[in-house]
Amino acid sequence: MSEHLLDIENLKVSFHTYAGEVQAVRGVSLKVNAGECIAVVGESGSGKTVTSKAVLGLIAEPPGEIKKDSRILFEGKNILDFTEKEWRNFRGKDAAMIFQDPMTSLNPTMKVGKQIMESILLHNKISKQEAKERAIELLRQVNIPNPEDRLNQYPYEFSGGMRQRVVIAIALACNPKLMIADEPTTALDVTIQAQIMKLLKEIQKKNNTAVIMITHDLGVVAGMAEYITVMYAGCVVESGKVEEIFHNPQHPYTSALLKAVPNMENENKSELQIIPGTPPDLIMPPKGCGFASRCRYCMGICKEQSPDFTHVSESHKAACWLHHPMAKKVLGTEDIRRVLENE
Amino acid sequence: MSNGNQEVLVHVKNMKKYFNIRNKGVLKAVDDVSFDIYKGETLGLVGESGCGKTTCGRTILGLYPVTEGEIEYEGRNVTNFKKGDLPWFKKRAQMIFQDPYASLDPRMTVESIIAEGMENFGIYQKPEERKERIYELLQLVGLNKEHASRFPHEFSGGQRQRIGIARALAVDPEFIVCDEPISALDVSIQAQVVNLLVKLQKELGLTYLFIAHDLSMVKHISDRVGVMYMGHIVELASSTELYANPQHPYTKALLSAIPIPDPEKEKNKVVLPLEGEVGSPINCGPGCRFASRCKYATEKCKTETPELKEIEAGHFAACHLFE
Amino acid sequence: MTDLNNSMTEEMFQGLGVDEQSSETLVRPSISYWQDAVRRLKKNKIAMLSLFFLIFMILMCIFAPYIYPHPYNEQNIAITNQGPTAEHIFGLDDLGRDIFARIWVGGRVSLTIGIVGALVSLVAGTLYGGISGFCGGIVDDVMMRILEIIVGIPYMVVVIIVSVFLGKGMTSLMIALCMTSWTGLARLVRGEIIELKESEYVMAARVLGTPSFRIITKHLIPNTLSIIIINTTFSIPSFIFSEAFLSFLGMGIQPPLTSWGAMAALGQQQMTYYPHELIFPALAISVTMLAFNLLGDGLRDAFDPKLRQ
Numbered sequence: 001m002s003e004h005l006l007d008i009e010n011l012k013v014s015f016h017t018y019a020g021e022v023q024a025v026r027g028v029s030l031k032v033n034a035g036e037c038i039a040v041v042g043e044s045g046s047g048k049t050v051t052s053k054a055v056l057g058l059i060a061e062p063p064g065e066i067k068k069d070s071r072i073l074f075e076g077k078n079i080l081d082f083t084e085k086e087w088r089n090f091r092g093k094d095a096a097m098i099f100q101d102p103m104t105s106l107n108p109t110m111k112v113g114k115q116i117m118e119s120i121l122l123h124n125k126i127s128k129q130e131a132k133e134r135a136i137e138l139l140r141q142v143n144i145p146n147p148e149d150r151l152n153q154y155p156y157e158f159s160g161g162m163r164q165r166v167v168i169a170i171a172l173a174c175n176p177k178l179m180i181a182d183e184p185t186t187a188l189d190v191t192i193q194a195q196i197m198k199l200l201k202e203i204q205k206k207n208n209t210a211v212i213m214i215t216h217d218l219g220v221v222a223g224m225a226e227y228i229t230v231m232y233a234g235c236v237v238e239s240g241k242v243e244e245i246f247h248n249p250q251h252p253y254t255s256a257l258l259k260a261v262p263n264m265e266n267e268n269k270s271e272l273q274i275i276p277g278t279p280p281d282l283i284m285p286p287k288g289c290g291f292a293s294r295c296r297y298c299m300g301i302c303k304e305q306s307p308d309f310t311h312v313s314e315s316h317k318a319a320c321w322l323h324h325p326m327a328k329k330v331l332g333t334e335d336i337r338r339v340l341e342n343e
Numbered sequence: 344m345s346n347g348n349q350e351v352l353v354h355v356k357n358m359k360k361y362f363n364i365r366n367k368g369v370l371k372a373v374d375d376v377s378f379d380i381y382k383g384e385t386l387g388l389v390g391e392s393g394c395g396k397t398t399c400g401r402t403i404l405g406l407y408p409v410t411e412g413e414i415e416y417e418g419r420n421v422t423n424f425k426k427g428d429l430p431w432f433k434k435r436a437q438m439i440f441q442d443p444y445a446s447l448d449p450r451m452t453v454e455s456i457i458a459e460g461m462e463n464f465g466i467y468q469k470p471e472e473r474k475e476r477i478y479e480l481l482q483l484v485g486l487n488k489e490h491a492s493r494f495p496h497e498f499s500g501g502q503r504q505r506i507g508i509a510r511a512l513a514v515d516p517e518f519i520v521c522d523e524p525i526s527a528l529d530v531s532i533q534a535q536v537v538n539l540l541v542k543l544q545k546e547l548g549l550t551y552l553f554i555a556h557d558l559s560m561v562k563h564i565s566d567r568v569g570v571m572y573m574g575h576i577v578e579l580a581s582s583t584e585l586y587a588n589p590q591h592p593y594t595k596a597l598l599s600a601i602p603i604p605d606p607e608k609e610k611n612k613v614v615l616p617l618e619g620e621v622g623s624p625i626n627c628g629p630g631c632r633f634a635s636r637c638k639y640a641t642e643k644c645k646t647e648t649p650e651l652k653e654i655e656a657g658h659f660a661a662c663h664l665f666e
Numbered sequence: 667m668t669d670l671n672n673s674m675t676e677e678m679f680q681g682l683g684v685d686e687q688s689s690e691t692l693v694r695p696s697i698s699y700w701q702d703a704v705r706r707l708k709k710n711k712i713a714m715l716s717l718f719f720l721i722f723m724i725l726m727c728i729f730a731p732y733i734y735p736h737p738y739n740e741q742n743i744a745i746t747n748q749g750p751t752a753e754h755i756f757g758l759d760d761l762g763r764d765i766f767a768r769i770w771v772g773g774r775v776s777l778t779i780g781i782v783g784a785l786v787s788l789v790a791g792t793l794y795g796g797i798s799g800f801c802g803g804i805v806d807d808v809m810m811r812i813l814e815i816i817v818g819i820p821y822m823v824v825v826i827i828v829s830v831f832l833g834k835g836m837t838s839l840m841i842a843l844c845m846t847s848w849t850g851l852a853r854l855v856r857g858e859i860i861e862l863k864e865s866e867y868v869m870a871a872r873v874l875g876t877p878s879f880r881i882i883t884k885h886l887i888p889n890t891l892s893i894i895i896i897n898t899t900f901s902i903p904s905f906i907f908s909e910a911f912l913s914f915l916g917m918g919i920q921p922p923l924t925s926w927g928a929m930a931a932l933g934q935q936q937m938t939y940y941p942h943e944l945i946f947p948a949l950a951i952s953v954t955m956l957a958f959n960l961l962g963d964g965l966r967d968a969f970d971p972k973l974r975q
Contacts, residue, residue: 018705019694043529044500160392189391189556191617194600198614216529219602223609242606260534261604262563271541272534272563276485277690278499284693301678321679330679404873433875446866450699450888459884460874486690493696502690507870514874 005210006032006055006074006178012067013050013059022283024050026234034177035208037201039221039242041257042231045279048214051231052180055079055212056097057087074178093123096171100183102163106155112166113151119173138169142199161192165199172203179204180212185220197224219261222246227315230254233280233290235306240316250310250318253291255341289321297322297339352518352550353380353403358412360395360402370625372398374574375412377651380518385544385551387565387582389558389597393624395574396554397441400520403552404436405429416518434464437511441523443503447495453506454491457481460514480509484539501532508539512547520552525560533557537564558601562586567657570594573624573632576651580658590660593633631663639664703892706968713964716957723954727773736764738771739922747940756946759929760936765946768924773950775925776906779840780958783905786844788898791851792890798852799859800882806856813849821846821908825917839918843908851897858890892969899962903955910951926951 013025025047032038042048053059055072057079072079079090091097099105107115116135117128124131132151139147142165155163164184171179181200185193201224204211213221221228222242229239230253238251249255259273277294280286286293292302301321310323321327322336331339360373373395380386388396401407403414405421414422421432437460440446447456457477460466467473478488484505495503504524511519521540525533537560543549555561561568562582569579570593578591589595596617603609617636624632631637634644643663651661697705707713731738736754742762750757756765798809825842832838862868862885871881910927912918914934919925926947933944 018697018702043531190558191391191597191600193602194614195617197602217602218530219604222602222604222606223612246604246606257531258604260531262534262537262559270563272538274534274538275531276535278502278532281693299679304678324679327679401869406869406872430875433873436873438870438873440866440870442866446870448867448871448885448889451884459871459876463875463877463880490690490692493692494698496699497692497694497696510870510874 003033004031004073005034005036006030006072006212008051008055009071009073011051011054011070011072013047013054013070014065014067016063016065017283020283022281023285024234024282025054026282026285028231028234028236030229030236030239032178032210032212034210035204036227037204037211037213037225038227038229039213039215039225040229040231041215041218041221043216043279045233045282046231047234047282048231049182052097052182052212052214055178055180056091056095057082058097089123092119092176093174094176095178095180096174096176098164098167098171098179098181098184101187102160102167103187105167106163108155110154111151112153112155112158116151116166116170116173119170123174134173135169138172139166141172141203142166142169143195144169160188161195164188164192164196168196168199168203172207172209175207176209178210178212180214182214183216184213186215186217193220200224217261218246218257230257233285234282235290236319237291238316238318238320240312240318244313244316248312248316250312250316250323250340251291251320252295252297252322252339254318256296289319299327349381349384351379352382352417353552354413354415354418355379355403356413356415358399358402358414359410360398360407361410364625368625371574371627372624373402376571376574376576377412378569378576378579380550380552382550383544383548384566385553385564387561387568388552388554388571389556389561389568390571391556391597393573394571395624396571397522399571400438400522400552400554404438404520405432430464434514435516436518436520437514437516438520438522439504439507439511439524442527443500443507444527446507447503447510449495451494452491453481453493453495456495456506457491457510457513460510464514466514476513477509480512483512483543484509485535499532500528501535504528504532504536505539508536508543512543516549518550518552520554522554523556524553526555526557533560540564558586558597570597573627575632575648575661576659577633577662578660579651580660584655584658588658590654590658590665591633591662592637592639592664631661703968707964710964710967713961713968716960716964719957720954720961723773723957724777727770727777730770731767734764734767734770736767738763738767738924740764740767747936747943749940749942757940757942759932759943760940765929765943768929769926769946769950772919772924772926772929772947773954775836775919775923776909776927776951776954779836779843779909779925780902780906783840783843783847784898784902787848787851787901788894790844791848792855792894794848795852795855795857796859796882796886796890799856800863800878800886802860802863810856813852816846817849819846825912829917834917834920836919836923839909839912843905847901847905847908851894851901854893854897855890858893859886862886862889896962896966896969899958899965903958906951906955906958 008028008030011025011028015022015024028047028051040048054066059066066080070080074094082090113135116138117131120131120134135151136147139150144150144162144165158166185196188196197220200211203209213225215221225242227239228242228245230237230251232253238254245254246258249258256273256275260275262272275294280290280293288303288305289307292298295302299321307319307321309317309319311317322339327336356377358373358376362370362372364370376399388399390396398407402409409422413420416432416436454477457480458473461473467476477491481488481490486502486505498506525536528536541564544551553561553564565582567580568582568585569576570591572593578585578594586598589598596615599613599615603612629648630646631644631649634640637644649661649663651659652665654660654665740763742758745758746762747760748754748758754764754766756769759765794809798806821842824846825839828838828842868881868885871885909918909925910930913925913927914931919928929947930944930951933947936943
C-alpha cells in the first residue's frame, strides 16, 4: 500500500532521566521517496537526531523509550518490530548513517581499507579480493586520490575532510537505499563543507539513494534538498518543497530562522533579526505550541493548545494558529502575512 | 572608513609562535604576523581550522609565551610580561571561548564562575555589592538572578555562552578576544550572541578581536577582516572592501564556498574549485604556503614568501600577483 | 473539531507579545555534581549492599573483641581444632584459640593496612602527580623518571629491606607497601591534570588573572577528585591482598598478633582435616575485597561524566 521508501508515522520517543521523562520526539510524521533528498532542519534539542536514530534502531532502551503507537515503515514493513538480527541486516544494507564528527566515527586502530571491507563482507558473500577491489572503487567514488595506497593507511593520516569521505564510502559500501547524514559538515571548514555537499549530491544522483540531511543550518541544504521539514521542540512545524520553505515560509519559526542568517548585502553591525529566548526543556513540554514562548506573535490560544497542520499547497503544510480562520478575522490577512514573513 | 586618525589599542609586530613537537620538528602556528587593532573597532580574523587564528588570539593574551616579536597594548609592551604588568593587562583584556560546554567549570555555580575575576582583582569587596553586580551582569546578557545558583550543565549552549560573556565582562575589560564564540551554537542562537556582542560594544565601547570560520558572521560584525592561511595573514581589508573586492586567490575561493540560503542561487552558484587540503604546518620551508593549492602559482611562489603589501588604501594582500 | 471551534473566542487570537524571560526559565530541579553522584550511587543496589557490608565489617572489627567473651589470645588446649559450636562460633584453631575472635582482631590489622595504605598513597600520589603535571617541562620529566625507577623495584624487595631495618611486623609492612603503591595514582593524576590544564575553563581562569595556587585548589582538585576517590576505593582491596599475601608467606604480621593472611596461612596447614580454619579467614579476605571492588565499580558509574544524562 505504501509507495514511500520510508514512512514515519506519529513517532514518539522519550528518555527517562533523574528529573523525569524527557519527551524528545512528540509525534513526528515524515515521508521519504526513493532517490529523494529531504532535509530535516532544527536546533539542538529539537529531536531531529533522535528521529534519525530511531530509524536505524539506535535508541538504547532504557533510558530511551519508543512509544507504542509509533510506526516507521520501510518499504511497507514496520521496522520497529524488527528483531536484533533483522536490524543488523537492515543497517548498512538498506540504510546507512553518516555521523557528525569524522574524528570519532572511525576506529583509530584499524586500517581504513579494512574498515570499508568489513562492512562490505558483512552483508555480501564475496571473496576478500573482490571486497578490496570494491573498497578501492568506493574510495575513488568519493574522490580520494591514490585509493590503492590510502587503503593501507590509518585514520589519523587523513585530514577531517578526507575522513568524512571515508565515512561516506563506508556508508555507501552496500549501496543502501537510504542514507542519513547527521550534520555531516558541521565539524568541517567552509571550503571542505562545499566539497562534501557536492559529493553527497553527486552520489545521490548517481546511485539513486534517498538522503535525509539533518542540519541546523538552512543555508547548507538550499542547494541540495528537494523537500525540507522544519522541527522544533520535538514536533514538525512546517514541511514543504525547498522553494516553498525559502520563499514562502508559513510558520513564524521558519521565517525567523531564515532571517537570523546575516545576509551578505546586510549593513555592517545592523541588528540581526533574532529569535529571543531559549527552546523549551522537553521534560515539561509546553501545553500549546512549542514555539509560543519565543514567537513574535504569540496568541492566547497558542499557549493552550497545539495547532494542527494547515495545508498551504499539496506539498506544503505548517502547524500554526495563524492559519486558523479565526485568526484572519481578528488580524486581517495583511497582518498575518507580515507576521509570517517576519517583517 | 578611515583608520588613520584612530587610536591604536593593540599593536602586534612580527609576532611568531612556534611549538616544538617532539621528534617531529617545529610547528609554526603563527609565523610573522603584524597588525593593529584600533580602539572601539572589531577586527575579524578568519581562516580554516589549523590556520593559527586561535593561537594568535591566545598568544596576544599571554596564554602562550611569544616565540618572537612584540605586542603592545596602549603603547605598553606586554610581550611575555614582567610581574607588575600582568594584573594591569589581564584586567583590560579578556576572552570569550569557543566551546560553551568546556569553558565553564562544571563544579562551580554560575555565581562563583562570574565572581572569579572580581575576586582576583578585588573588585567589590562587600559580598552584597558583588552579588548585586553579578545579577546586573546576568541581566545584561539576558539571563536573570534565579540562574546565579545553578550549575553550568543545566543550561543550553546559548545560555552558557552568555554566562561566558558575563564572566569576561565582570572585570570591566576594554578589549575582548572572541575565539569562535558562535561556531558551536545553533543558527538561531548565533544571531542572539552576535547581537548581544554588538550591543555591548556600543554600550561599553569595547574593542573586539573576533576569530571565526563563519565568513558571513565575521563580515556582519567586523569593521576590518584579516584572512589567515597556515600562520600567515594573506589579506587584510575593511570588511565591505574584502567581501566586495577580494584580491588574494585564497580569499576568493573561501568566499565562493559560503552557502547561500536561497535554493535557486545556490544551485547555480559557481564554487571556485579549491583542490586538496591545507598542508602540514610542521617544518614548512619558505615560499607562499598557499602555492600548492593555487592555480596561479609560479616558481617564485614556491621559493619566496610574499609580504603583506598595501595594494589599495587600507587593503593589504600577500601575494606575488600584485607586484 | 467543530465543538472545539465553537469554544474558541476571538479573544484567544489576540497577540500577547513575547515574554523573553519566560523561555529562559529552567524547569529542572537544580542538582550539583556531587548530589547527582550520590543519587546515582544510591540507585545502584549492589554498590549500596557492598557499602553496608563494609560498614558492618568495620563496626565488628572495632566492637566485637570487646563484646565477645573469648579474647583472641586465649588458649583452650583441651579442645584444639574443634569445629564451629554455639560457644565458639567459627571453631578453634590448632592452638585452641577462638577463630571468631581472631577474625575481628585480624580484621583490624587487615583493614587498617588497607585504609591507611590507601590514604597515604592518595596523599602522596595526588601531590606528586599534581605537582608533576602542573609544572610540566623539566620538572615533569625529572619527576616521571624518578617515578619510573620506583615502579621498577619489586615490592617484595622493599619489604625485605625494610624488615631488615625495622623488624617484621605491621609498621614495616605498612611502610614498604606505602613506598611502592602510590605510583599508579600519581601517574593517573598527572595525566588528568595535564588534560585539565589545557581545558578552556582553566584557560579562562588564567585570562582572568587567577593565581596558580587558586587554579589548583578551585579548578584542578575539585575536577580530579572523582577519579582520585574511585582509584583509592579500588586500591584498598589490593592493599588488603598484599598484606594477606605477605603474611601468608611469613613476611608480614608476626604472632601472637594476627591478620587474615596469617590466619589463612595457619589454616592451610590443617586444610585436609579441619577446613574451617582456612575457610573463615579466606572468606573474610575475599568477601571484603569483593565488596570494595563492587563499591568502586558503583562509584565509577556514579562519577563518570560520560554516563551522565
